[in-house]
Amino acid sequence: MNILAISGSLRASSTNSALLRAAAELAPNNVSVTLYNDLDDLPHFSPERDKENTSEAVNRLRALLQAANAVLICTPEYIHGMPGVLKNMLDWLASSGEFVEKPAGVISASPSDMGGSRAHAALSYTLSVLTANLPEGASLIVPFVRTRIDAGGHVTDPVLIDELRGVIRALVKAIELRN
Template structure:
């Protein structure tokens, strides 16, 4: 089983990326969970490039998504929305359809009390437009994220660990059900 995890942040000390590493640590050994690190490499989306001369990095992005059984996206909130680099990556798959029907789990974490709920809503709206299969039980907003990580970026809050485990389990269940 292959799951691609995507952080909406390209910051080296991103709390959303740290959360994805926590999810990876919770994954069973037979689950191949890969954290995508090419978000910043994708060119700005323009329909003129979305054709026969598609940039190699975009082809690779699409192939990675196509070959995955499921996706987890964790995003911070910038100006009440998801970061532009994440929206750009999702724009690159509007016409090609790699997320159509694919099980997707979503996370938003923020230092605020709202947990990035506006970014999360923006992400869900975009994923709905892309016809992703938004997994029931696979949605999580995490407030006050900085208080839940230690200085090394490791998740120390047991309730959040448990919530991430539930999210991963929900995603895996849908992937298994889709194989039947």
């Protein structure tokens, strides 16, 4: 089983990326989690650009999504929504159908007590519009994220470790049900 993990943050020391790396480490042996690191390479979306000569970065993303059995996206919250680069990525995928019935997990993380809940809601809604399968249990909001991860980007909170395992389990179950 292959899960493509996408961080909505471009920061090198992103807590969202750290959560995805932790989820990858917690995945069962029969599950491969690949972290997509090229979000910043995607051009700005425009419907005219999606007709012909689509950029290599977009083609590569689409190929990775097609090959994945599931997707796990972790987003920060910027101005009460998901980051523009993440929305831009989703715009590129609207016409090509990679998310149709694909199991997708949604995590949001923030240093605030809200845990990025508004970005989480926006991302979940957009994925549902793209007809992704959002399985029960594959959703997680992480408040006070900086107190739950150490300076090296390792999850230190045992509750959060269990929650991340639960997200992966829910995605694995959705993959099994789909096959």
